[in-house]
Amino acid sequence: MKKKAYLLLLVVAVVASSCGLSKANRDSRKSLDGTWELSHIDYQNNEGYFKSLLFNDVTSKCFRGSEWFFRSNNSTGYYNIISPGNCAPGQRFIRWSIQDDANGNPSKFQFKFIDEKKKDISGGYGYVFDIRSLSADQMVISSVSNVDGESVNVVYQFNRISM
Template structure:
């Protein structure tokens, strides 16, 4: 009986430790928590002018000065786009997490859209942004896309509110 209990405790300990997030990911989650302003969206590795739809939602110009809120205790958040003649304003809700790097890669912010009742509305489809830098005051994320077969990097610069 004692051996069975010890085996059970060992298996449970392994399961719990394999499900936990690393100290690095926990630190990043804590830094994300709160309200951010998306100050600037720009493109690297490309020449010319770009006009793109970001997150299959709105044009890039609509995201500048958008407000982003991350709640780390339940992994939900939202971003708010201001209403204008070019932009459909309002709140967009999402569920988010920090994805640990695999061998020499950056950590990533991962999110998918949910409704105001926290139900998935994206069909399981989501987005990943590379975490270039993250501090208590500022954050830079980027994503690599392809335009006419050429790699382009979209850069998102945030400041903490």
């Protein structure tokens, strides 16, 4: 009987440990903990003036200076549009994650919209970005968008405000 109980405990321990995040991924996620400002949005690989609606929400002008909060222990957070006027100020709740490449380096950042009770409101759809750089004080992510048949890299620069 003791052997069966020990074997069952061993199987449960192995299964539980295999479901966890890697140490590198936990460290990447923890590095995002806190409040950040979206300080700069840049359009690369194309010329011209771009008026864009980001995340199907508000224009890039409204996102400049927005406050983003990330909590790693439950992968939730929000962004807060601060600009008044046509910017529809207020908080939008998100669930986020970081994916590592084969070497354990953070390579993708993704988020989707949730409600105040942390329930998915986006039908499982979200946004995926390449992580260009991630440090204790700054994060730069990018995504490719299609404008009139041309690819445009949209680059977002975040600066940490507080932990």
